[in-house]
Amino acid sequence: MELFYILLFGALSLVVATLELSKSSKDRITTSSAFNSFKNNYLVVYSLMMAGDWLQGPYVYFLYSHYGFDKGDIGRLFIAGFGSSMLFGTIVGSLADKQGRKRACVTYCITYILSCITKHSPQYKVLMVGRILGGIATSLLFSAFESWLVAEHNKRGFEAQWLSLTFSKAIFLGNGLIAILSGLFANALADNLGFGPVSPFDAAACFLAIGMAIILSSWTENYGDPSESKDLLTQFKGAATAIASDEKIALLGAIQSLFEGSMYTFVFLWTPALSPNEESIPHGFIFATFMLSSMLGSSIASRLMTRASIRVESYMQIVFVISAFTLLLPIITSLLVSPSSVKGGSISLSGSIQLFGFCVFEACVGLFWPSIMKMRSQYIPEEARSTIMNFFRIPLNIFVCIVLYNVNAFPITVMFGMCSIFLFMASILQRRLMVVSEMHKKPEDWSAMKEDPDEEPLNYDQ
Numbered sequence: 001m002e003l004f005y006i007l008l009f010g011a012l013s014l015v016v017a018t019l020e021l022s023k024s025s026k027d028r029i030t031t032s033s034a035f036n037s038f039k040n041n042y043l044v045v046y047s048l049m050m051a052g053d054w055l056q057g058p059y060v061y062f063l064y065s066h067y068g069f070d071k072g073d074i075g076r077l078f079i080a081g082f083g084s085s086m087l088f089g090t091i092v093g094s095l096a097d098k099q100g101r102k103r104a105c106v107t108y109c110i111t112y113i114l115s116c117i118t119k120h121s122p123q124y125k126v127l128m129v130g131r132i133l134g135g136i137a138t139s140l141l142f143s144a145f146e147s148w149l150v151a152e153h154n155k156r157g158f159e160a161q162w163l164s165l166t167f168s169k170a171i172f173l174g175n176g177l178i179a180i181l182s183g184l185f186a187n188a189l190a191d192n193l194g195f196g197p198v199s200p201f202d203a204a205a206c207f208l209a210i211g212m213a214i215i216l217s218s219w220t221e222n223y224g225d226p227s228e229s230k231d232l233l234t235q236f237k238g239a240a241t242a243i244a245s246d247e248k249i250a251l252l253g254a255i256q257s258l259f260e261g262s263m264y265t266f267v268f269l270w271t272p273a274l275s276p277n278e279e280s281i282p283h284g285f286i287f288a289t290f291m292l293s294s295m296l297g298s299s300i301a302s303r304l305m306t307r308a309s310i311r312v313e314s315y316m317q318i319v320f321v322i323s324a325f326t327l328l329l330p331i332i333t334s335l336l337v338s339p340s341s342v343k344g345g346s347i348s349l350s351g352s353i354q355l356f357g358f359c360v361f362e363a364c365v366g367l368f369w370p371s372i373m374k375m376r377s378q379y380i381p382e383e384a385r386s387t388i389m390n391f392f393r394i395p396l397n398i399f400v401c402i403v404l405y406n407v408n409a410f411p412i413t414v415m416f417g418m419c420s421i422f423l424f425m426a427s428i429l430q431r432r433l434m435v436v437s438e439m440h441k442k443p444e445d446w447s448a449m450k451e452d453p454d455e456e457p458l459n460y461d462q
Contacts, residue, residue: 002346005285012292012359019299029165029306035158039166041218042149043173048211049105049141050174052112054182055204058287059190061271063197067122071272077124077131078268079401084135086397092139094239094387100221101148108140109212116205119198143389150377150385151222163377167370168302175369176295180288187284239387248379251433253392256372258426259320261399262327262419263365268403270358273330273412274351277343286355293359297366305374312371313434317427319371323364324423329357330416375433 031039064074096104111133118130153163186200193199243249270290275281304310333350347355380388399422403415 004347004352005282005289008356008359009285009289009292012289012296016292016296016299019296019303023303029161031162031165032158034156035162038152038156038158039162039169041214042166043169045105045211045214045219046145046170046174047178048207048214049108049145051178051182052109052116052204052208052211053141054179054291055186055200055207056116057179057267058183058186058284059197059200061268062283063119063201064127066197067127069124073124075268075405077127079405080128081131081135081138082264082397082400084132085139086135086394086401088136088139092136092144092390094384094390096140096144096147097223097384097387100223101144101151102215102219102221104140104144105148105215105219106212108137108144109208109215111140112137113205113208116201116208119201139390139393142393143385146373146376147385147389148219148222152220155222160377164305164370164374165302167373167377168298168305171298171366171369171373172295172302175366176291176298179291179294183284183288183291187282187288191282191284239384239391242381242384242388243391246379247436248433249388251429251436252372252375252379253388254395255320255426255429255433256392257396257399258422258429259323259368259372260393261396261403262323262422263368264396264400265403265415265419266327266358266361269412269415273354273416274347274358276351276412277345277348279345279347279351281347281351289355289359290362293362294366297363297368298370299366300363301367301370305370311434312374313430313437316368316371317430317434319364319367320423320427320430323361323368324420324427326357326361326364327416327420327423329354331413331420334413379437 061074064077069077092104092107115130115133115137118126118133121127149166150163153166182200185203189195189199189203190197243253270286271281271283274286304315305312333353337348337350337353376385376389403418
């Protein structure tokens with residue numbers, strides 16, 4: 001492995017370790033033993049769930065390529081996953097609110113394990129079924145677990161500020177440390193030990209099964225709105241009412257869709273961007289480096305969110321601008337650095353510059369996750385939390401499907417340029433969200449508005 005990768009990984013490790021070890025009392029929150037026990041249980045489960053997801057990440061594209069499919073075929077498989085998430089996500093989110101978030105989390109485990117099993121088949125139709133199952137699982141991962149956590153946290157009477165601690169720790173571990181270990185473990189299984197590119201998916205299924213056992217044995221059930229009188233259509237209408245009647249929720253959904261749409265497009269594009277001439281790059285190690293960068297971002301976020309004087313709505317504007325610039329680097333390097341025409345070999349100068357920029361982008365991702373979680377906990381009403389969160393994913397999945405469907409029609413620089421534009425738009429909308437949130441002390445009671453549409457909404461001045 002080239003010295004460049006090791007130096008980059010080592011430098012990031014040093015920065016993260018320094019940030020974590022230098023935390024002062026101002027960066028820490030005093031909590032109760034009951035909360036710590038609850039938090040640690042959730043973090044163990046969340047880390048296992050994310051291990052099941054991250055183990056697959058570095059080798060999804062590579063496995064499909066290994067089976068002989070070209071970029072267009074692989075793009076359609078990715079489209080199936082995002083399309084499945086779009087079509088079924090809102091339904092499973094509503095079922096989670098009504099039938100129980102614990103059941104939804106168990107369903108995630110079962111669905112994703114089945115998706116992993118399909119990776120053993122080189123048949124395109126079987127892989128397509130696996131992507132559909134994976135899309136359903138992804139919708140549950142990014143809604144049911146967070147919804148269960150917020151509801152259980154409030155039900156047990158813990159302080160609202162402590163929720164930010166759980167969010168930042170979950171991202172630091174699940175999207176940071178666990179992702180790094182998963183990337184290295186996947187690389188060891190597939191390359192060093194020679195088990196092949198399907199072995200990380202088998203390991204993922206094992207971790208998911210362990211997590212499911214802990215959920216079944218230690219979690220209690222909670223619901224959004226268990227009312228028998230409310231069917232799925234009524235829940236959809238209620239969620240739509242919440243989004244339409246509260247500008248803060250609508251802005252939050254747009255911001256999330258723009259950022260996550262760019263992020264998931266980046267997941268598809270980083271491999272061909274760093275190896276346009278089939279350069280030999282260590283996929284698992286680079287993936288681990290990205291996750292270390294995300295860990296750095298979540299560490300910074302944990303410090304920012306413990307300070308009452310710093311608002312999430314404020315610093316996220318800067319995060320979106322920085323992330324937009326980093327995805328412009330493939331365009332900038334294509335103009336300033338002469339492209340290499342040699343097939344194979346090591347990573348090029350252009351690729352090295354882009355890799356550094358992509359690490360900065362991943363640090364922004366690490367800042368984004370706990371910050372968006374905190375804003376969702378503040379603005380989204382509890383009774384339809386999972387439904388609304390999956391509503392947010394509809395424009396996200398449409399955007400990604402369009403990009404992937406046209407993956408062969410546009411140069412890679414054009415797609416990165418589109419992502420950069422969307423991130424600048426997210427920054428503008430984040431500015432608007434900050435302005436609107438300052439006008440109100442707390443979100444408007446949308447459920448009351450739904451019951452009496454003629455009544456004027458209450459304004460809560462600061």
